[in-house]
Amino acid sequence: MKVNEGTLDRSLRVIAGLALIALAYFGTIGAWGYIGVVPLVTGAAGMCPLYSLLGISTCPASTR
Template sequence: MELTTNVGSFDRILRIVIGAALIILTLTGTIGIWGWIGVILLGTAFLRFCPLYRIIGVNTCKNS
């Protein structure tokens, strides 16, 4: 499977901010284990590829 970029700039920034916030909240004990979903958000932001977007046919990247 080819990792075609499908996460745009605004989407990427949002994923980084929300992902980091979830991880911090989990590490401080504010929220439970579900906060580790932030790792997935950070991963998809840095790869600029979201497998779920590919499945449902979404592309927020202007260049693709």
């Protein structure tokens, strides 16, 4: 697996994932909020399968 997410992208994914999971846990947005697991995992791993399919990378060239 090749890293294809930059630091800012990864940070935003983790924050968004945690926020969605917390909102779902407290019943604010319903069970669909647990979809926040997806950005949380991709942010933690630094690899987005959709980015790979589309040939996108937000990772700086020096750390690829």
